[in-house]
Amino acid sequence: MNARTTSRFVRPHQLIALAALLGVAGCGACNCNVPGFHAPAPGVTPLPPGVTPTPTPLPTPTSTPIASTSCSQGAAAVALGPALAPFAVLAGSTVTNVGNTLVTFGPGAVTGGVNDDLIGVSPGTAVTGFYPPGTDTDGSNAIYAAGYNANAAVPLAAQVALTTAYGVLAGKAAGVTFPNGQDLSQASVVGHPVGTLPPGVYRSASSLSIMAGNLTLDGGGNAQSVFIFQMGSTLTTTLNGGAGGNVVLTGGATACNIYWQVGSSAVLGGATFYGNVLANQSVTVNATLFNGRALASVGAVSIPVAGGSQITNPGGQ
Numbered sequence: 442m443n444a445r446t447t448s449r450f451v452r453p454h455q456l457i458a459l460a461a462l463l464g465v466a467g468c469g470a471c472n473c474n475v476p477g478f479h480a481p482a483p484g485v486t487p488l489p490p491g492v493t494p495t496p497t498p499l500p501t502p503t504s505t506p507i508a509s510t511s512c513s514q515g516a517a518a519v520a521l522g523p524a525l526a527p528f529a530v531l532a533g534s535t536v537t538n539v540g541n542t543l544v545t546f547g548p549g550a551v552t553g554g555v556n557d558d559l560i561g562v563s564p565g566t567a568v569t570g571f572y573p574p575g576t577d578t579d580g581s582n583a584i585y586a587a588g589y590n591a592n593a594a595v596p597l598a599a600q601v602a603l604t605t606a607y608g609v610l611a612g613k614a615a616g617v618t619f620p621n622g623q624d625l626s627q628a629s630v631v632g633h634p635v636g637t638l639p640p641g642v643y644r645s646a647s648s649l650s651i652m653a654g655n656l657t658l659d660g661g662g663n664a665q666s667v668f669i670f671q672m673g674s675t676l677t678t679t680l681n682g683g684a685g686g687n688v689v690l691t692g693g694a695t696a697c698n699i700y701w702q703v704g705s706s707a708v709l710g711g712a713t714f715y716g717n718v719l720a721n722q723s724v725t726v727n728a729t730l731f732n733g734r735a736l737a738s739v740g741a742v743s744i745p746v747a748g749g750s751q752i753t754n755p756g757g758q
Contacts, residue, residue: 512549512697512757515665517640519609519700520758521717524595525602526552529754530560530735532723532742533600536586538570540749545578547696547732550756557754561585561596575749603736607719610702613642613669621647625670626654626685633659640666640694651678651711655687658715660694668699668716676707678714678728686711696732697757706740715755726750 529544530536550557558578562568568586577583585596619628623645626636633639637657643649649672660666670676680686688711690696699716701707706722714728723740731752735742744750 512547512695512755513664514698514757515667517665517667518698518757519606519613519667519669521606522602523553523758524598525606525736526756526758527555527557527754528559528561528596528599528734528736529557529752530742531596531599531603532562532565532737533739534562534565534567534737535741536560536562536568536743537741538575538744538749540574540744540746542570542575542744542746542749542752543578544575544583544752544754546754547756550754552756552758556583557756559583559585559595559599561599563593563596563600566593570744575744600738603719603738607702607721607738610669610700610719611671613671615644615671616641617643619643619645619649621645622650624650624652625656626651628656637691638668640668642669642671644671646673648672648675648677650676651686651688652681654681654685655689655711657689657691658694658699660690660692662693664693664695666692666694666698668694669702670700671702673704675705676701676703676709676718676720678709678711680711680727683712687713688715689713690715696755699733726752 529546544558544560546556546558556579560568560571560577560583562585566587568584568589571577571584572581582590584590585592617630625638628638629635630638636654637659639659639661649670658668678686696715701716701718703718703720706724707718707720708725708727709731710727712728713730715732717734718724718736720737721739722737723742724735724737725743725745726735727746729746729750731750732755734754735752
């Protein structure tokens with residue numbers, strides 16, 4: 442066939458394919474890396490050749506201040522001292538735990554650069570039920586006992602400070618004296634509902650309890666309000682179907698300003714408990730949430746809750 446005859450049989454789509462093929466084949470004779478031309482956007486002046494554009498700097502992020510939620514203490518607070526304040530759990534004989542207990546510390550609860558979540562025993566040496574299953578926010582080195590942190594001087598100094606703080610609390614003049622065995626959830630103070638107590642020092646020559654209902658501590662709008670409970674023998678809280686045996690805070694009351702000076706032993710059986718428990722003998726923590734310190738001078742601190750307890754040191758010196 443001649444060229445004229447051939448052209449009669451060439452279809453339009455074949456011409457397109459042929460043109461594309463010739464373009465690829467001819468790429469070696471041209472600069473294939475040259476970008477296509479793009480007209481500048483309306484209102485934008487193109488830069489001269491060879492000039493690098495300056496990127497627009499990103500704004501510098503600013504940090505948002507976080508309000509302090511650490512404990513606020515006033516003149517009425519009882520000083521635990523730097524040796525005792527860091528301990529969330531301290532026993533004289535043993536510390537025993539059963540469940541997945543977590544010992545930790547609240548915001549701002551730091552003493553001398555040490556987080557206030559220590560566990561210790563002195564003069565005893567045994568801590569059981571941690572690692573596993575119980576844990577401490579600062580790890581096993583925050584436990585002062587045989588097999589953990591071996592510095593026995595730290596819990597010993599804490600026990601000395603505990604004796605001092607216990608004596609100071611016991612010597613406070615009481616503003617209200619309750620009858621022996623008073624259920625604080627049923628206690629009545631002038632100007633307040635039954636089971637609600639304002640700041641003050643409360644005493645019983647024998648035992649105190651929280652059983653039939655809940656005990657509400659009303660700070661009256663003062664975060665430095667202090668509550669001190671003195672008892673000659675035991676403190677017992679008993680869960681009453683979720684409606685009793687608990688400590689409830691209102692009016693700005695804080696756990697670090699609540700003190701329980703217990704003549705013998707404390708058994709915390711409600712679901713929620715607040716305050717520093719300084720017991721001459723032992724402390725048993727059955728509360729699921731315990732915001733405070735469990736400090737036993739002579740005996741043991743036991744945490745027998747099957748599911749474990751969260752013990753949070755609220756801070757305060």
